[in-house]
Amino acid sequence: MSTALALLLVLLIAGYGGARGLRDHRAVKAGRARLLDNGLSVLSKAEINSAADGLPRLRGFWNAHPIDVRLIPDTMTIRRLPQLWLSVRVEKKLGIAASVGFLARHAGTEFYAQTPEMPDRLDPPAGLPWEVMVRGSGQSASEVLTAISPIVVEVLQDPRIKEITVTPNGVRIIRQAAEGRRGEHLLLRQVTFDNADIPAGDLKDLLNIAQRLIRALAPALEAAAE
Amino acid sequence: MTQATTAPAQGEKISLLRVLGPGHVWALGVGIVLVGEFMGWNFSVGKGGALAALIACWVAGLLYTCVAMIDSEVTSTVAAAGGQYAQAKHIVGPLMAFNVGLFLVFAYTMLEAANAITLGYLVQTVAGMAGFEGVHDKPFIVLTILFLAWLNYRGVYASLTFNLVITAIACFAIVVLFFAVQPWTGDTLKHSAMLTGLPYGWLGVVAALHFGLWYYLGIEGTTQAAEEVRSPSRSLPLGTMTGMITLLIAATLTWFICVGLMPWEYLGQAVTPLFDAARLMESTPLMVLLFIGTIFSTLASANGCINDASRAWFSMGRDRYLPQWFGAVHPKYRTPYRAIVFLVPVALIFAYFAPLDQVITFSILSGLLGYTFMSFNVIMFRNKWPLGTIKRGYVHPFHPLPALVLLVLCAVTYFAVFLGYGTQLIAMMVFYIIASLWFHFHRYRYVRRGDQFTMAWPRPRGY
Numbered sequence: 001m002s003t004a005l006a007l008l009l010v011l012l013i014a015g016y017g018g019a020r021g022l023r024d025h026r027a028v029k030a031g032r033a034r035l036l037d038n039g040l041s042v043l044s045k046a047e048i049n050s051a052a053d054g055l056p057r058l059r060g061f062w063n064a065h066p067i068d069v070r071l072i073p074d075t076m077t078i079r080r081l082p083q084l085w086l087s088v089r090v091e092k093k094l095g096i097a098a099s100v101g102f103l104a105r106h107a108g109t110e111f112y113a114q115t116p117e118m119p120d121r122l123d124p125p126a127g128l129p130w131e132v133m134v135r136g137s138g139q140s141a142s143e144v145l146t147a148i149s150p151i152v153v154e155v156l157q158d159p160r161i162k163e164i165t166v167t168p169n170g171v172r173i174i175r176q177a178a179e180g181r182r183g184e185h186l187l188l189r190q191v192t193f194d195n196a197d198i199p200a201g202d203l204k205d206l207l208n209i210a211q212r213l214i215r216a217l218a219p220a221l222e223a224a225a226e
Numbered sequence: 227m228t229q230a231t232t233a234p235a236q237g238e239k240i241s242l243l244r245v246l247g248p249g250h251v252w253a254l255g256v257g258i259v260l261v262g263e264f265m266g267w268n269f270s271v272g273k274g275g276a277l278a279a280l281i282a283c284w285v286a287g288l289l290y291t292c293v294a295m296i297d298s299e300v301t302s303t304v305a306a307a308g309g310q311y312a313q314a315k316h317i318v319g320p321l322m323a324f325n326v327g328l329f330l331v332f333a334y335t336m337l338e339a340a341n342a343i344t345l346g347y348l349v350q351t352v353a354g355m356a357g358f359e360g361v362h363d364k365p366f367i368v369l370t371i372l373f374l375a376w377l378n379y380r381g382v383y384a385s386l387t388f389n390l391v392i393t394a395i396a397c398f399a400i401v402v403l404f405f406a407v408q409p410w411t412g413d414t415l416k417h418s419a420m421l422t423g424l425p426y427g428w429l430g431v432v433a434a435l436h437f438g439l440w441y442y443l444g445i446e447g448t449t450q451a452a453e454e455v456r457s458p459s460r461s462l463p464l465g466t467m468t469g470m471i472t473l474l475i476a477a478t479l480t481w482f483i484c485v486g487l488m489p490w491e492y493l494g495q496a497v498t499p500l501f502d503a504a505r506l507m508e509s510t511p512l513m514v515l516l517f518i519g520t521i522f523s524t525l526a527s528a529n530g531c532i533n534d535a536s537r538a539w540f541s542m543g544r545d546r547y548l549p550q551w552f553g554a555v556h557p558k559y560r561t562p563y564r565a566i567v568f569l570v571p572v573a574l575i576f577a578y579f580a581p582l583d584q585v586i587t588f589s590i591l592s593g594l595l596g597y598t599f600m601s602f603n604v605i606m607f608r609n610k611w612p613l614g615t616i617k618r619g620y621v622h623p624f625h626p627l628p629a630l631v632l633l634v635l636c637a638v639t640y641f642a643v644f645l646g647y648g649t650q651l652i653a654m655m656v657f658y659i660i661a662s663l664w665f666h667f668h669r670y671r672y673v674r675r676g677d678q679f680t681m682a683w684p685r686p687r688g689y
Contacts, residue, residue: 006514007356013518017391025382053381053560073560075381078330078537079309080452105454106680107307108544109537111555121676130682131305159455176454185451187393188526189533191381 028192029054035071035177038200042207043067062207065170066091069203071177075191076109082180082191085112085162086198089172090210094217098138099167100145102152104159106133112174114165125149132156148216155209166217171210175202261337261527262441262473263400263480264500264520265344266586270437272494273646274430276421276485281431282438283477285635287470290442292632293597294466295622296604297446302619303607306680307452310596311541315678317607322599323678324547324665325658329596330538333444335569336589338531339577341524342370343585346577347497348520367577370528375570378532381559392522399519400480403504406512407483414507415486422490429645435635436642440586441477443593445469447534497582532566532573539565546672547665587647591654594639601633610686 032054040046043060050056058069072085100122101115110116118135122145128134136145148166155161155173163174178196185191270279297310306312311330314323346363353361407414424430445466484499487506496502504516540562543552556563576585605626613621622628643651 004356006510007352010514010518021382051558053558073381075533075560076537076540076555076562077307078311078534078541079447080307080454083454105306106677107312107541108677109308109541111544111553116677131680133677133680162454179453182451189530 032056032071032196035197036069038198039069039203042200042203043069062090063211067207069198071196071198072112072174073191074110074112075180075189076111077107080107081182081185082193083176084178084180084193084196085174086177086202086206087112087172087174088203088206088210089170090207090214091170092214094166094168094170094214096138096140096144096166096168096217098136098141098144099165100134100136100141100148101163101165102128102156103133103135103163104129104156104161105131110163113163114167114172115163125153127153129156129159144217147219148213151209151212151216164213166213171213173206173209175206261341261523262443263476264396264523265498265582266340266440267437267477267480268484268493268496268499269583269586270434270440270494271485271490273426273436273642274432274434275423275425276481276490276493278424278426278431278434279438279485280478280481282434282436283441283474283481285435286438286442287474289439289597289632289635289639290445290470291467292628292635293446293600294470295628296600296632298466298620299618299622300600300604300607301452303616304681305456307454307456308541309447310600311538313603314599315545316681317603317610318599320545320547320670320673320675320678321662321665322603323545324542324669325662326596326599327538327542327547328658328661329592329599330447331535331569333589333592333596334531334535334538335573336576336585336592337444338371338374338528338535339573339580340582340585340589341528341531342367342573342577343582344497345370345521345524345528347582348501348517348524351498351501352517364578368574370525371570371573371577374525374529374532375566377529378536379556379559379561379563379566381556381561392526395515396519396523396526399515400476400500402515403500403507403512404479404483406507406509407487407503409482409486415483417482417486420485420487420489425490432638433642433645435639436590436646437586439590439593439639442470442473443590445473495583532569535569536562536565539569545678546674547669584647584650587643587650588654591643591651594636594643595654595658597632598636601629601636604629610688611683612687615687616683 033050033056036048036056036058039058039060040048043058043062046058046060048056048058053073055071055073058067060067068087068089068091070087072087074083074085099114099118101113101118103110103113103115106116108116115133115135118137120136120141122134122136122141124132124134125145134145136142144166152164155164160176161173162176163172165172177198178193181192181194267283268279270282273279274282300313300317301309304313304316306316308315309330310326311323314326343363346365346367349366350361350363409415426433480500484493484503487503488496488499493499498520501513501516501520504512539548539552542548543550543554543565552562552565552568554564555561576588580588608625640651
């Protein structure tokens with residue numbers, strides 16, 4: 001076989017590899033678009049849009065509250081497997097003038113987190129796992145913290161919960177949805193999540209937690225309404 | 227090999243199967259073998275001869291064994307994700323963490339440049355063999371770096387099949403070459419003629435240690451991929467040690483093939499030693515296979531380097547060790563796009579203007595500084611938090627012997643680098659000193675000191 005023919009063979013292999021890679025990329029994106037489909041049965045007036053990375057965003061209503069559900073891929077921390085975070089936000093005016101955030105295992109690379117941006121470090125409530133950072137903003141942050149502490153301490157015993165933030169505009173909970181496959185990450189820093197479909201039950205659990213937090217702040221809401 | 231999607235309950239130990247399933251062993255064994263076998267290691271032959279290179283290979287293996295032992299203890303105990311960077315934050319302080327971050331960035335960026343140089347040279351060589359004499363390597367160097375940077379910028383995904391095909395071909399190429407030279411017959415490999423003792427004496431063996439590190443460089447990071455919720459493992463550092471043993475065997479095999487085919491004077495300066503070995507076999511299919519294997523391995527390695535270097539730079543931006551501007555994430559692609567783009571010209575400049583051996587030296591020096599840090603790090607760690615004061619997942623034996631051995635071997639390697647690349651050594655040291663001064667006198671005021679330490683450890687002894 002001449003060198004020119006060998007070169008042609010190499011180019012053909014490269015072309016096939018590139019085409020196969022492109023096809024794989026599209027297939028992965030298409031698969032990711034369906035990850036929040038189970039949430040359509042949980043929310044009313046639900047609709048799913050797709051972001052540029054192929055991950056879906058679900059919007060709808062639950063108990064008359066606007067709900068925003070997103071999936072956030074996180075490959076930012078060196079020497080850690082890729083993470084897929086599920087973000088559930090309940091949009092509701094809570095009648096409070098402060099924000100409080102709880103962030104577990106703070107590594108500094110949580111680009112999606114709101115807690116590190118809050119200026120004041122607060123004393124963690126008793127029973128909170130040691131790796132949770134507590135921050136707040138606003139003069140009444142301590143009162144908000146006191147009101148929601150029992151619920152937060154209980155919820156954060158689940159190591160999958162990454163962040164809980166309570167702001168004047170609502171509640172957001174971020175939980176681990178999936179973790180990247182080790183082999184692919186070690187080989188080529190690829191991001192492959194298995195079984196990342198979000199079950200309807202998991203979404204309801206997070207919404208119920210948010211509801212409990214909102215109820216805990218109800219006195220503040222009633223005071224604001226008066 | 228399928229991972230569970232739910233995090234383990236607190237206190238659950240990571241089983242051996244979970245840490246090292248069959249696919250993981252494959253990934254460790256094959257993925258790590260890649261680039262270091264295809265290029266770079268042979269410069270140790272030029273420093274001291276073929277036998278010196280083999281001695282250096284094994285001495286470097288001892289260095290990396292110490293690295294693996296020390297790193298396993300600290301990694302298993304510092305629950306914060308982030309590898310050596312996070313460890314430095316907790317055990318030493320922000321200035322050391324800043325330097326460790328720079329070590330990571332430049333070790334990987336220089337490796338990326340070395341990969342691009344190798345790929346460009348190989349394309350030029352093969353084009354010349356095919357009759358295209360006017361093909362130059364520089365455009366391919368630039369194209370490689372820009373293409374891979376673009377892939378990382380976009381966050382391109384590929385399937386398991388695609389990943390395995392790339393790595394399988396690279397591994398297969400080495401195995402095929404080994405059988406092609408028929409080492410059991412003695413017809414092809416001429417060790418008796420090629421091995422000429424130690425042309426520079428034992429000083430040459432010391433000098434060869436410089437490039438001996440190239441066999442294993444980066445293994446301490448390549449095998450680490452912590453889970454988000456991690457329980458310290460009591461198991462031995464199997465991941466890194468498995469990779470070490472794999473590398474040791476593969477390195478010895480590669481050495482055995484190449485020194486039996488090529489005189490040390492040529493081997494010591496070759497850019498693509500395995501491809502050159504295939505050329506000497508005068509087999510076009512073998513050449514094609516090694517060509518593809520080298521290309522794939524350099525691309526795979528360069529891709530990982532861009533990924534890791536940009537994440538390290540991004541982390542320093544987020545921690546305010548560098549301007550926060552670098553800590554941005556692309557709103558659509560979820561990649562550290564500013565860090566990726568910023569490091570592209572750095573890699574391009576070195577890949578375009580510096581020869582391969584110097585670029586490799588810069589990478590090795592940055593890695594070496596990281597290993598030096600590790601030896602001080604573990605001594606400080608044990609002093610500040612002695613055994614029994616905090617929970618450790620793994621306790622490495624014979625402390626402080628591994629740390630002292632590591633320190634001595636690092637010192638010898640600095641001397642080895644000085645023997646042939648004194649200017650580069652001094653330049654690198656000056657760079658890190660100036661960077662440290664900048665950080666101390668200017669940047670430190672922006673650092674949120676309270677956020678640097680996140681472990682629930684007691685106050686260190688003596689504080």
